[in-house]
Amino acid sequence: MLNTLIKLTNNTIRTMENIVGKDNVLSAYEELLTYSTDSTNITNPDEIAEVVVFVENVQQVSKIMKYAYSKSKPVIARAAGTNLCGACLPKKGGIIIDFAKMNKILEISKDNLICKVEPGVVIEDLQKEVGKLDLFYPPDPSNLKASMIGGSIGLSSGGPHTFKYGATKDFVIDLEVVLSDGTIMHTGSSCSKDVTGYNMTQLFVGSEGTLGIITQATIRLIPKPEAKRVMLAYFDTLEDTSKTVNDIISNLITPSVIDLMDNNTLKTIESFYPCNLKTDKTAALLIEIDGFKEILDSQYNKIIEICNRNNSSYIQTASTKEEEARIWISRRSSFGATAKLAPNVLTEDVVVPRENIVPLVKGIWEICKKYELKTCIMGHIGDGNIHPNIALDLRNPVERYNFDRAKTELFELALSLNGRLSGEHGIGCEKSEFISKALDPNNLEYMKKIKKLFDPKNILNPGKIF
Ligand SMILES: Cc1cc2nc3c(=O)[nH]c(=O)nc-3n(C[C@H](O)[C@H](O)[C@H](O)COP(=O)(O)OP(=O)(O)OC[C@H]3O[C@@H](n4cnc5c(N)ncnc54)[C@H](O)[C@@H]3O)c2cc1C
Numbered sequence: 001m002l003n004t005l006i007k008l009t010n011n012t013i014r015t016m017e018n019i020v021g022k023d024n025v026l027s028a029y030e031e032l033l034t035y036s037t038d039s040t041n042i043t044n045p046d047e048i049a050e051v052v053v054f055v056e057n058v059q060q061v062s063k064i065m066k067y068a069y070s071k072s073k074p075v076i077a078r079a080a081g082t083n084l085c086g087a088c089l090p091k092k093g094g095i096i097i098d099f100a101k102m103n104k105i106l107e108i109s110k111d112n113l114i115c116k117v118e119p120g121v122v123i124e125d126l127q128k129e130v131g132k133l134d135l136f137y138p139p140d141p142s143n144l145k146a147s148m149i150g151g152s153i154g155l156s157s158g159g160p161h162t163f164k165y166g167a168t169k170d171f172v173i174d175l176e177v178v179l180s181d182g183t184i185m186h187t188g189s190s191c192s193k194d195v196t197g198y199n200m201t202q203l204f205v206g207s208e209g210t211l212g213i214i215t216q217a218t219i220r221l222i223p224k225p226e227a228k229r230v231m232l233a234y235f236d237t238l239e240d241t242s243k244t245v246n247d248i249i250s251n252l253i254t255p256s257v258i259d260l261m262d263n264n265t266l267k268t269i270e271s272f273y274p275c276n277l278k279t280d281k282t283a284a285l286l287i288e289i290d291g292f293k294e295i296l297d298s299q300y301n302k303i304i305e306i307c308n309r310n311n312s313s314y315i316q317t318a319s320t321k322e323e324e325a326r327i328w329i330s331r332r333s334s335f336g337a338t339a340k341l342a343p344n345v346l347t348e349d350v351v352v353p354r355e356n357i358v359p360l361v362k363g364i365w366e367i368c369k370k371y372e373l374k375t376c377i378m379g380h381i382g383d384g385n386i387h388p389n390i391a392l393d394l395r396n397p398v399e400r401y402n403f404d405r406a407k408t409e410l411f412e413l414a415l416s417l418n419g420r421l422s423g424e425h426g427i428g429c430e431k432s433e434f435i436s437k438a439l440d441p442n443n444l445e446y447m448k449k450i451k452k453l454f455d456p457k458n459i460l461n462p463g464k465i466f
Helices: 002-020 029-033 056-072 123-131 149-155 200-204 238-250 263-272 294-311 323-332 334-339 354-370 397-416 430-439 441-454
Strands: 051-054 075-078 095-098 105-109 116-117 172-179 184-185 213-220 227-235 259-264 283-291 312-318 343-349 374-379 385-392
Touching: 002 051, 002 056, 056 075, 056 172, 056 213, 075 213, 075 441, 105 123, 116 123, 123 149, 172 200, 200 227, 200 385, 213 354, 227 238, 227 294, 227 323, 238 259, 238 283, 238 294, 238 354, 259 263, 259 354, 263 334, 263 374, 283 294, 283 323, 294 312, 323 334, 334 343, 334 374, 334 385, 354 374, 354 385, 354 397, 385 397, 397 430, 430 441
Parallel strands: 051 095, 075 095
Antiparallel strands: 105 116, 116 213, 172 184, 172 213, 227 283, 227 312, 259 283, 259 374, 343 385, 374 385
16 A cells, blocks of 8 residues: 555656656655645644645646646645645645746736736735836735735735725736646736626635636736825723724725734734833734825824824824834734744634724633633734734643634634634635634535536645635
């Protein structure tokens, strides 16, 4: 039996080498083990791929899929592997396609406000390139220095700018996709408006590599805002924090970012990356506005007035680029700082209608206190999207058990507040057992039918979502 398995694996490796060349294939155990994890922090040494393949063009992907289809072999697309829901773990072994080498920006059109990119383009690189032409690609999963277009489309990533500009799904207008049998398909067009048939593009956005493999994307761009202003406003109560968000919006201001950090987050960041945060406050709001210079000053002053009216106990303003950068560095350090509290950090991602943000955050505090979990809460409060970063030692069975209990209660809480299991990180294998509690059963049934239509042999990223 073992010999047959080894022979089959060797066949796969040889076939992959023929398709992409020896230098683009990894098959040593140690190499495969590094691909058996992602930013979810969960590794199972029994669940490793047979082979990792670096692809350079769509034809290679198509050939790999034809082979995998003929052998009913799982295929997992992998970009930077920074997802937080186990979305690219090789649960059933198989072939991992790594897109790091398919990283070309193929076209940027200022007249059409679009660009065409390969899936391995790093988001910050794209933002910089389009920025040179005074254009802007807003979706920014807070780790934009690492995460790639293919992965962010796979999960329809959001991030801090979603409140004003929308998530990845709002920017993708056409995809080149390789289907499970190797067929190459385009889902949309380069037109900014297009209702010619079903919106197939959106079907693939957020599908976590379970319906097809993306080999090219056409993405909408917008003109780059001329200027921005940033501030950090502190509050002693969650109610004042939440009311401030609503009052800013009621005053017809749409901040480009309105993010929340709770007291534990402030304290943890300050312990490891000191940047003069006020660690005695219950919560802080990072508020960024952008647009034409002339209007920003009046909006900035109006926001300060609203914060003061809602009992803000301190407002840290930024008048130079360096001061702005310092505020942003503090916010972007929240995950890294929490990761210093314990060997592992697990990030959750629930979303509720914004009116329920206070009971959600208070409920999370209570659940984590009950299970004695070190938790730093931050999130995109404008979207009602909250991330508890939970620091623990997964080798400790008590902590692991407590985390699993807390996770179940967290999802129950979010659902009881008319919320959902994920606002932007996806389902992966980490939340798949809960999906039937969150979706209308008829909706779930049709999702499964769609999966079967596109992937009758269940070879595309099996064990994810359902
Ligand atoms: C510190 C930190 C902060 C984060 N902050 C945010 C945040 O604010 N907002 C947010 O939304 N997310 C956030 N994330 C999560 C993560 O960064 C995003 O989900 C990210 O966009 C994933 O990109 P990736 O390139 O790492 O994709 P991967 O993790 O490699 O893949 C993600 C999914 O896409 C699929 N996929 C990859 N490439 C393809 C392809 N070519 N075709 C089809 N499917 C494909 C994979 O199979 C997988 O299901 C954060 C993560 C970290 C570690």
